[in-house]
Amino acid sequence: MAGAQLRRAITLVENETGDRVESARLVEQMTTSEGSALVYVVETDQRAYWVVEDDAGEDVYPRREYRSADAALDAHVETTAP
Numbered sequence: 001m002a003g004a005q006l007r008r009a010i011t012l013v014e015n016e017t018g019d020r021v022e023s024a025r026l027v028e029q030m031t032t033s034e035g036s037a038l039v040y041v042v043e044t045d046q047r048a049y050w051v052v053e054d055d056a057g058e059d060v061y062p063r064r065e066y067r068s069a070d071a072a073l074d075a076h077v078e079t080t081a082p
Contacts, residue, residue: 008058009040009051016060019044028069037076039069056080 010021021044028039037054041063048063050072057080061072 005038005053006040009042009053012051012058013042013044013049013060017044017046017049019046028073030073037073039073041069052076054080 006024006026010024013019013024014021021042024040024042026038027041028037030037030039035055037052040051040053042049042051042060050061050063050066050069052059052061052072052075054076056076059076059079061075066072066075
């Protein structure tokens with residue numbers, strides 16, 4: 001299961017950026033009263049990105065704009081909140 005989620009994060013970055021992914025890894029896994037969230041760091045040949053995945057969906061956040069996994073997760077929660 002974790003391998004499939006990592007592959008999905010890689011594919012999401014490749015599709016959104018057009019860049020080739022060079023490395024990816026899970027950096028944070030959280031479980032809260034509102035569900036669970038995974039944060040990956042995905043590095044391409046051009047840039048690095050956070051990929052946040054939770055029950056509300058998944059999205060890509062440039063690492064240069066969000067300095068930490070927590071910052072990317074906070075942005076994701078704000079944009080996906082009902």
